[in-house]
Amino acid sequence: MRSPLIFFIISILAQLHSLGQIPLLHTRSVNFGKVPKDTTLTYTFHYTNVGTSTYQLYDLSVDCGCTQAHLEDKPIPPKEKDSFTLSINTEGMDSYIRKEATLIDNSGFSQTVSIEATITNAPITDSSRIIDENKKPFLLFDHTEKELIYNKEGLLTTTFRYTNTGKETLFIDELKSACYCLNVQWSKQTVESGDIGELTITVHPDDFPGFEHYFTVKSNHINGKQLLKLTMPL
Template sequence: MKSKVFLLTALCFIFVCSGAKAQGKLLFEKDTHDFGTLAEGTQAAYVFKVKNVGVDPVVIPDVKASCGCTTPTWTKKPIMPGDSGTITAVYNSAGRPGPFYKSITVFSNNSEQPQHVLYIKGEVEAKALKTGSSPEQKAMSPRLAVGSTGYDFGKLEKGQKAFAKFLIRNTGRKPLVIQSVKSACNCVIYRTSRAEIKPGEVATLELRYVPAMLGEQIEEVTVLSNDIVMPALRLRLKAQVVAGKASKDTLREGAQPTPFR
């Protein structure tokens, strides 16, 4: 009889312990690091420091960056109470001129916040472009002009398809062709209302964005065209991404595009 009581007591203790919530707590020294201005091609690294101010160990099983341009590494062993760990973010600026704002999501058994988002930002100074185009060729080139270079989706659910429309005009003397659109996150695709935009004509450039990370996301999108004066136009997409499953695609109609200058 005594052995049965002891066994039941032991089992109850195991179940209570296994169901108890871990009381590890991570305290980050800072959430955002500004690299300032970087020369294009620089591999910029920053180490975020974090301390366990709880009473139980904290484990960080995974850290995910919002794009392939950022590589995170982190403390793999359990961070004991009172001890510290690190999350290192390395940003590859090669081929990414212009401003950037990237997020790094830290997953852990932190009792209060199992997902914590860190940010890195800065500006990449473009390398000087060498071109053999003559002044006459530049004067005859197609020219891409855009009414607005930024679009704010507001709140989106993770995985939800959202669309941004930009009005573009050819202010040059030859037909303009949008050749491709690139983004570091590989989460943006495009289509244009005209395959070829004649001088003086206006067309619509539509970007489809599917966010894959939670938190505030800012994606730099590069539009490549046959404009030899400015072959790469940079656009910026912004969204506050929340958890949830979108039931259908949404098209956000923003304010009227700003006039062409």
């Protein structure tokens, strides 16, 4: 007789086998920071169908009547990209806000995106003003966590790849780490819209601080800085 564990494993494998269409969101959450009151916030979320079957986004379920979703109901073949836009009318709101929208699609997953902002009391002269963060540079890493591997010299190394998915030029200022042992090499620190760059990190095994280590990349990215993680090989 099969154990409950075997049934569980078979169930999981069956579910994974059925996932033919998977949307990979380039961004799940965006923070506009401080914005004037009575402002309309607009952001376009991009995604890629990384599955093997056609993906279709039917609708977005929003948690507030102040949020409007804009999308085109169309099939997205594997490896193709598409986007949808959320607009939030902040009229009458104050302090910190976070509004969410859940994707309604054929993937079988439940995925949610969000927009955050802090509303200030400073009025604006044009109440129809729209803040569109898609025009700003956006630093998108292929991974936020990487395992170090040994190179031919016996040093630990790994490479993060990144893309500027925004419309303006991205300027990477620096990498901040509590450990000065990291040797950092950027393929480019000025990244035009759509361009790809690489960040290679090398460190001596004896100098690496523990099993894992976090560091911060500072840039003119929409949120200012991003946290990345390094781990030792098992």
